[in-house]
Amino acid sequence: MITVTLQYFAQLREQAGAGGERLTTTAGSLGDLYDELRARHGFSLPADALKVAVNTQFSDWGRPLCDGDTIVFIPPVAGG
Amino acid sequence: MSRFDLSGETVDIAALRASLQSSGSGGFCTFEGWVRDSNDGRDVDGLDYEAYDALARAEGERILQEAIARYGVDDVRCVHRVGQLHVGDLAVWIGVAAAHRDEAFRACRYVIDEIKHRLPIWKKEHYLDGDTAWVACTHEHEHARHDSPPAPFTPDYSRQTRLKEVGEAGQAKLGAARVLVIGAGGLGCPVLSYLAGAGVGTLGIIDGDRLEASNLHRQTMYDARDVGAFKARLAAKRIAALNPTVAVQTWTEPLHAGNATEVFAQFDLVVECTDDMGSRYLSNDAALLAGKPLILASVHQYEGQLQVVSARPGASCLRCLWPHEPAPGLAGSCAESGVLGPVPGVLGALQAAEALKILLDIPRQDDGVLLLYNLLDHTSQRLSIDPASGCAAHGGCVEVARRAMARAQNLSLSFNQLDDAIAAGFTLVDVREPREIALEPLDAPSRQCPSSQVGDRLAELAGDRVLLVCASGRRSDYAARVLREKGLGDVHSLAGGVNALNRSA
Structure with a gap:
């Protein structure tokens, strides 16, 4: 089990009802983690519409999780 | 195209008015100047207008351009008569179309004041007693109380050039x-x-x-x-x-x-x-x-x-x-x-x-x-x-x-009207939501399929030359890309959507 800090932006923050959370998970990769979160929070965006960053570096979805990671999910936004 | 005209003929007001009609204009203001039966206490029978033609046209055009720039109106037309006119005849016609009435009124007022003041046009009044006299049109000009013209302005960038x-x-x-x-x-x-x-x-x-x-x-x-x-x-x-x-x-x-x-x-x-x-x-x-x-x-x-x-x-x-x-x-x-x-x-x-x-x-x-x-x-x-x-x-x-x-260039096509697309062999598919279609239906035969559903209704669209239509072209562009990715080759999107059709109309 790994504990990570999650931050949500834009639509994800709105749909999760919070700007972030700490989570203990068995997810093996960022992709698995997002699937888990998507089921829990009902996120409308598929992973391929998002960018994910770990500890302020953009990352690919296959990256394994490490204890203490800060993970940020960033959707594109359109408002102006 | 010139907005200002000098005319020796009776002015066709209906045509001028029609030329100013546009779906974006919500206010239309006209001014008409007529030949009246007296001036400075003398009874007038009629008059002759004479203009320095080239200069009057150039200056008239300038005045109308100024009115558009100054008041942000959509369009302006003006015709000034020359030649012989009788009492009651139309001497000058001005029409202004604008989003709102206020700028239409103000621009109209501006144009007539400036025309009276600046155009090289003279009139010869014929009096009932048989006498005649040349009268400078400009003498009637009461100095207009427009917003004062922009004073010469020298920008001062010192607060940033100091950096x-x-x-x-x-x-x-x-x-x-x-x-x-x-x-x-x-x-x-x-x-x-x-x-x-x-x-x-x-x-x-x-x-x-x-x-x-x-x-x-x-x-x-x-x-x-x-x-x-x-x-x-x-x-x-x-x-x-x-x-x-x-x-x-x-x-x-x-x-x-x-x-x-x-x-x-x-x-x-x-x-x-x-x-x-x-x-x-x-x-x-x-x-x-x-x-x-x-x-x-x-x-x-x-x-x-x-x-x-x-x-x-x-x-x-x-x-x-x-x-x-x-x-x-x-x-x-x-x-x-x-x-x-x-x-x-x-x-x-x-x-x-x-x-x-x-x-x-x-x-x-x-x-x-x-x-x-x-x-x-x-x-x-x-x-x-x-x-x-x-x-x-x-x-x-x-x-x-x-x-x-x-x-993207291959995907979206421009048409001025939907009939042209039909003539080019396209089947129209309206991808707007039913409530939008009810508010503003297309004026050509079309099928309906909301953009979110096009991917599920491939079979209905396959085999036709399809032109997808939405309000702005955004959803139809996206839906056309989805259909192309699913293997439909002859699918296009109407560039700019219904909004563009309205503009070109």
């Missing part, structure tokens, strides 16, 4: 710079205001929308009385008032794949301020192909994103982060998600600052980052974009942009 990174040399760079701002809304208002104030020599403004009351909480260049007018024109008027030395070019139709690169090539720098995901991707691709730096920003509720696409070899772009445009609706919008007014104000101010730094060659941080700002808790994050992980794997940003632009 050692700016100085007189920097100011000269700004004066020579040409910046294109796409979208004159929540982000565009601060961008345009700051760049105009800073003395950027030429500003291009692209916005196909008209001002709505719901824009006013965040779009700080506009007034309540402006609702209904094109934002591009309103912004141009505001800039003329703020800094008359700035040259402004406006477009009241959105760019499309057919012209974006060409328009970008006319500028040094582009600032993308729309609330339209499709426009962001088009701007990204056009900036890369034209080799112009692009400053992207967008907002959602209380937060925003900022990205500079430098368009230099090896740098990153929008597609390095999100390779494909998300489906309409997934990216949110101010209308659907809401936004606090100052949020685009902050992000737009950041865009303006980046634009000035680029134009002034002020040392900047690396462009390869996505900046996230959250105005609720004042956190910001700078996330480095690794160019090697983005478009580099697909041939590089420019190659990816070139392919996307070619696809």
Whole structure:
């Protein structure tokens, strides 16, 4: 089990009802983690519409999780 | 086409009025000057008008242009009679069409006052007692109480030239710079205001929308009385008032794949301020192909994103982060998600600052980052974009942009009317929602299939030459791409949608 800090932006923050959370998970990769979160929070965006960053570096979805990671999910936004 | 005419014949008022009718105009004001039966206490029978033809036409045209620029009206026409007229005849006709009555009235008043004052036209009055006399038309001119003409203005940039990174040399760079701002809304208002104030020599403004009351909480260049007018024109008027030395070019139709690169090539720098995901991707691709730096920003509720696409070899772009445009609706919008007014104000101010730094060659941080700002808790994050992980794997940003632009050019087609599309063999498919169709049905036979469902209804569409139609062209573009990816070859999207049809009508 790994504990990570999650931050949500834009639509994800709105749909999760919070700007972030700490989570203990068995997810093996960022992709698995997002699937888990998507089921829990009902996120409308598929992973391929998002960018994910770990500890302020953009990352690919296959990256394994490490204890203490800060993970940020960033959707594109359109408002102006 | 000339708006002003001198005529020896009876004026065709109905034709003039018809020439001014447009769906965007909500106010129409006319003035008619008639020959009356007395002047200075003498009974008049009729009169002859004589004009210095070439000068009167040139000056008349100038006056009408001034009225349009000064009051932001949609269009003006004027005809002045010459030759012999009788009591009761029409001597001059002026018509003004505008979004609202106030500017129509004011422009109409301006035109008649200036014509009386400036046109080289004389009249010879015929009196009932058989006498005649030449009367200068201008003597009737009561000095008009228009808004006082703009006094000569010398900008004072001392507060910025005092900065050692700016100085007189920097100011000269700004004066020579040409910046294109796409979208004159929540982000565009601060961008345009700051760049105009800073003395950027030429500003291009692209916005196909008209001002709505719901824009006013965040779009700080506009007034309540402006609702209904094109934002591009309103912004141009505001800039003329703020800094008359700035040259402004406006477009009241959105760019499309057919012209974006060409328009970008006319500028040094582009600032993308729309609330339209499709426009962001088009701007990204056009900036890369034209080799112009692009400053992207967008907002959602209380937060925003900022990205500079430098368009230099090896740098990153929008597609390095999100390779494909998300489906309409997934990216949110101010209308659907809401936004606090100052949020685009902050992000737009950041865009303006980046634009000035680029134009002034002020040392900047690396462009390869996505900046996230959250105005609720004042956190910001700078996330480095690794160019090697983005478009580099697909041939590089420019190659990816070139392919996307070619696809887009092939995808959307322009027609002035739907009958032309039908004549070209297209089956029309209206991809708007049923409630939108009920409000404004297409005036040509069409099938209906909401854009979100086109992917599930392939079988119905296969085999036909299909032209998808929506309100603005955004959803039909996206739906056409979805259908092409699913193997339908002959699917196109009506460029600009129903809005473009209305404009060309």
